[in-house]
Amino acid sequence: MAFFDLDGTLCQGNTLVLGEGLVEAFDQLRKNEIHPVIASGRSLYEVKELFQKLKIENFILAGGGYAHFSGKTIINKTFSNPEIEMILALTEKHDSPIGYFNQQGYAVTRLSEMVKAHAGHMKIKGLTISPDFYQTNAVNYMNLYLDEQTEAKIDTELEEFVDRMRFSPLALTVSPKNVSKGKAVQKMLEQLSESAVETYAFGDNDNDVSMFQIVDHGIAMSNATEQLRNHATYVARSEHGVLEGLKYYGLIS
Numbered sequence: 001m002a003f004f005d006l007d008g009t010l011c012q013g014n015t016l017v018l019g020e021g022l023v024e025a026f027d028q029l030r031k032n033e034i035h036p037v038i039a040s041g042r043s044l045y046e047v048k049e050l051f052q053k054l055k056i057e058n059f060i061l062a063g064g065g066y067a068h069f070s071g072k073t074i075i076n077k078t079f080s081n082p083e084i085e086m087i088l089a090l091t092e093k094h095d096s097p098i099g100y101f102n103q104q105g106y107a108v109t110r111l112s113e114m115v116k117a118h119a120g121h122m123k124i125k126g127l128t129i130s131p132d133f134y135q136t137n138a139v140n141y142m143n144l145y146l147d148e149q150t151e152a153k154i155d156t157e158l159e160e161f162v163d164r165m166r167f168s169p170l171a172l173t174v175s176p177k178n179v180s181k182g183k184a185v186q187k188m189l190e191q192l193s194e195s196a197v198e199t200y201a202f203g204d205n206d207n208d209v210s211m212f213q214i215v216d217h218g219i220a221m222s223n224a225t226e227q228l229r230n231h232a233t234y235v236a237r238s239e240h241g242v243l244e245g246l247k248y249y250g251l252i253s
Contacts, residue, residue, distance in 0.1 A: 008204035062140040064184040099143035107133035182210025219245030
């Protein structure tokens, strides 16, 4: 099995546009009896079209909070309303909006310049404003729109009941405790009847470290973070890191 991050790995930047030759590479993987799995921080509503292009059936989304394997959902971690309300109380002290995300959609509590800037950075068009979204919708993860200085002020309190990861200077992503791509990979492998499966993971960011710790071979992109490089078995030298890594390990010709 081969697990692939999206942004910065299969796709350049935050465009969700696939790199050249990857559709053909995925077809070749399947012919070689290697099963590709997407492992991303994105949500299902964002990536359905891309999944169709790659013919993806198994996937890990929301940074490990949601996973689908062999035709069924095997993970769907969500925040409880009391947990969300504790986070709201913390962020309201610092006048920081929140974004709620699940597999069907998202909403923000209100607009701010930071929310607008982050939406532009992530190529998000149209923002749904719904402060009470969480009361009638599941929430797999949240974005807290605050800078690193504000994050430092509330980090100790947040640490007690969420996991945090910053992908942007404009937003801190928080997930329920013990959610990670690596835990989702492990859960997926436990579903297999085979006793031994050779595993590979491709990524570029710190949230891919947990995957690299589980799989047999971790392939870091050429622009990967230093932390991920330290956990990699191979670091790509070119901008076509996925194709380079697949060929290095003989997974495609």
